[in-house]
Amino acid sequence: MKIGITCYPTYGGSGVVATELGIELAARGHQIHFITYSQPFRLTGREANIFFHEVTVTNYPLFEHPPYDLALATRMAEVAEFYSLDLLHVHYAIPHSVSALLAKQMLADRNRTLPIITTLHGTDITLVGLDRSYLPITRFGIIRSDGVTSISEYLCDRTREAFNVTSEIAVIRNFVNCDVYVRKPELVAAMRPRFAQPNERLLVHLSNFRPVKRVLDVIEVFARVSRALPARLMLIGDGPDRSLAEHLALHHGIQDRVHFLGKQDNVNELLPLADLMLMPSEMESFGLAALEAMACSVPAIATRVGGVPELIDDQINGLLFEVGDVDSMADAAVRLLLDQTRLNELATAARKTAQDRFCASRIIPLYEDYYRRVIDRT
Structure with missing residues (x-):
């Protein structure tokens, strides 16, 4: 599969999981395209089957806050079209799921399909997403995604309760490469x-x-x-x-x-x-x-x-x-x-x-199976 991944590339759990997921998927033969504002810190740039696409935001005097979410949506659509991505997997709901929905609509206008999967990681639901300024748009991003996963049963339950989500949320827990993380x-x-x-x-x-x-x-x-x-x-x-x-x-x-x-x-x-x-x-x-x-x-x-x-x-x-x-x-x-x-x-x-x-060997196949399910039904 050709998979786009968007995450926060900084030092945090969601970025770590997204990056490690990309590395593991690439090792299993999938083509991975990271789309974000800087290279995720756990990437070396030498991994096979992994490509990085930088999102750049133009600073105009009119913009007090540069619109990263719009630049991200544009870049997502560009990469998806150029590389014929099979799906886009975004990590952390705000603003990535909404940017992905915009990219999906831009491609739909050109008769191209782009399934979107959103993975919920924690504070996007328990903190940021509950802010009244973001709650409606967070819920919109979740319910309009073609697939949604959460990293724990706790977060799945919290999402249903806080955002009144009744659609499927697949629990696929975090993982670790047990061959890399081992006491030697x-x-x-x-x-x-x-x-x-x-x-x-x-x-x-x-x-x-x-x-x-x-x-x-x-x-x-x-x-x-x-x-x-x-x-x-x-x-x-x-x-x-x-x-x-x-x-x-x-x-x-x-x-x-x-x-x-x-x-x-x-x-x-x-x-x-x-x-x-x-x-x-x-x-x-x-x-x-x-x-x-x-x-x-x-x-x-x-x-x-x-x-x-x-x-x-x-x-x-x-x-x-x-x-x-x-x-x-x-x-x-x-x-x-x-x-x-x-x-x-x-x-x-x-x-x-x-x-x-x-272990990654147990969890990564769950993601692969979920990807195929989402692709088949969209």
């Missing part, structure tokens, strides 16, 4: 000394550092852990709360034990170095960062929110707590890090969960 002892032995001494535990957090990720809670938890045992913390990612996190680490006097790594392309090499993942988010529609860690045999301490319980089974492959309960999270982390046998049990179960339920 020789690599761990070579890289871990850069971040922790042999007698120190290493914790990790991965996010876009937005308030919903509660990175300040990560610092609070680690401050308590580091008072109980020798430990260090890797923070992977960047965003608006980074400076606040740095200030809080300085306040607790732990700045010399916290590694702010910024955005990293080699997440699959960094995660296996850790003993434990911290994901104290206020909301997660799925919890992709935790899944990537779990595939690397790193269990997560996370919050019992959104779709996270669909991924983490409390006390079996990770630990779940209420939002903001940093004391309980820290106490549990300390007990776990001091009990290697229990930590190994959770790590083994975490890896098995990723392999059995969320």
Whole structure:
């Protein structure tokens, strides 16, 4: 198939999933065309069967805010027509689904068909889409798409409730390449000394550092852990709360034990170095960062929110707590890090969960089947 993919190419879950999906589909022989304003950060530009089409927006003095959504619709239509795309798969409803509908109509006027699939990722439904300024157009984009998928049962239910959607929403959960995200002892032995001494535990957090990720809670938890045992913390990612996190680490006097790594392309090499993942988010529609860690045999301490319980089974492959309960999270982390046998049990179960339920080899065929269903009925 020839598949167009549009996503936000920045450091965030929806962009990561869309990019990894494109990479996996390309590896299976499909021709993938990314249509967005910059190359998705996880693409190297050297992948076979993958093409990137930049969306450029002209700045006129008349426009206080350049109309990216209109430029995107035009570029979608151009690419779809030139390359004879079989379908367009857009990730994150706002504004991508609406731009796709415009592109579809532009092509229909030229007697060309372009099936559209929208994947809902989280804040496009639970935050942005619920804003009164966007709710009607978000609902319009969802119900007019030829196919809709969500990354968790939680998000599917939330979408039906919030937007009164009665049409089909296929739940196709996030995935991870279990051959790429895996703990390799020789690599761990070579890289871990850069971040922790042999007698120190290493914790990790991965996010876009937005308030919903509660990175300040990560610092609070680690401050308590580091008072109980020798430990260090890797923070992977960047965003608006980074400076606040740095200030809080300085306040607790732990700045010399916290590694702010910024955005990293080699997440699959960094995660296996850790003993434990911290994901104290206020909301997660799925919890992709935790899944990537779990595939690397790193269990997560996370919050019992959104779709996270669909991924983490409390006390079996990770630990779940209420939002903001940093004391309980820290106490549990300390007990776990001091009990290697229990930590190994959770790590083994975490890896098995990723392999059995969320490996790309299991999830990508679900997308392929759904693509064919949508194409056949449009």
